[in-house]
Amino acid sequence: MNRRILSLVIALCVMGGPVAAQERPAPVQAFSIAETGRLGQAIWRQDVAAARATDALLAQSDGQAPQGLIGWIVTSEGDTQRVRFLAGEPDAPRAFKDVVVDAQLKAGAVVDAADPELSPDERAQFAARNTAAQAIGPLRCAARYNAVMLKDPEGEGWLVWLLASTTQANVVPMGGHYRFHVSADGKTVEKREQLSGGCLDMDRRQAQQGGQTVGLVTSILVAPQPLEVHVFLSLLNRLPIYAMAGDKLWEVQGARIREVTPPARR
Template identity: 45%
Template sequence: MRTAIVAAALLAVAAPPAAAQRAPDPTPIEEWSLEKVSKMGQEIYRHDVAAWVATDALLASFGAGPPPAGMAGWIVVEDGDALKVRFLRQEADALKAAFDIIVRDGRAGPVEAVNAPLSAGESARFLARQTAIANIGRLRCSRQMNTVVLADPDSDDWLVWLLTPMENDQIPIGGHYRFRISADGRTMLRRDQLSNTCFFAEPPPEGQREGAMLFYTQIVSKGPVETHVFLSIQNQLTLVIVAGDRFYSVGGARIADITDMVDQ
């Protein structure tokens, strides 16, 4: 029946690179409840979209001209029921907010020019991002990585993700990192490599996405991780994750253990 459930839907998978055969033994990651995995995956998607649409809006506001000198990145912070993307500028030895854009429901509002110092929390959030980047591990699946920084709901730590972006329209199921960073943003407390190798999956052809699934074997954890939720939402596809002797479906924010159904 395991073969039947896979064959029943269009299954888009990519062969792992040859280098995967020489990969070191997997290092187990910090395990989370499925509830936290789902919540963090949704927040990663929300913050990633905010950074993306705000960046597009800011660049469009400059027209054909270059960005102002000293631009140093951005942070994404909660702003009521929306998100505020703060673009930063280096001034002497201080980081300041240079532009703010409110993103609500995935849509960027107007660009607001500001000249404001960062709060202690905002500075720590940006430092956490920089600390994670400085401590990336051996697995490099892209020349550039996207970043998301969230406050851990269960501690005072920051959680930072370095995310491998899509490449040639292929979906990067592997290649992502999760970091646990101290509250002041300066110390890496833990680095979790969320896969043992790079793994890019071919998406289903246009017009054949309904009912399609991506199949992936997870060997660094006992179940799905938050990047599986993120990718499922981003690509509007269901992922079937095999972890140990268990099967899970990840359909957007919904994670279900389908082992009993598969075994029937």
């Protein structure tokens, strides 16, 4: 048995904290392992694209958000992503600045939107974001939440994630994230899912042992396997995440998810 995994199992058995102290939350939908990896990677790519496009926009405007900015959406264009910054009213948005982020997640130039009129799909995506934000649950684990909007792979609507974020370099918000199932027109929340039992901020320096990167250790109460947010956090922080779900131990290494339960526990 891998000694590193053994030490992680021991850590899981003794760990406490906010999640352990919560009542067991409602179970959430778990996608297939392959789909979970794909969704987590897509969330990460969209989140990074939006962040880098925002940095480019702020750099162009002396660090200040342009007057009239009401939000943004991200559309995929092959290997690239177009981040569209929006103005106008929330129920009548229009594009005013575009930034194309390439396959290596490098932001291009900030340009005026060639056509301010949004497509029906773009309007629905922005509506879905706002609809989800207005329906966030009572668990609030961060002062700021980042939104990611993707088409539901198993339906006609949208999946919207509200991701607890932080500006502290060594903090990894392991808890507090939400997933929403939103109608195709973006106007109705069909289901809200709280993806953790409570708030749990972890110190990324805990992933180091003896000068080597081992990984962060957590437990999952809402699903029998890792979720797409664990893939996202692993990619964002460039760290493996080990998670105990039920009686199984899982390793999340970027978009790769595998069970690593020691034989004695199978």
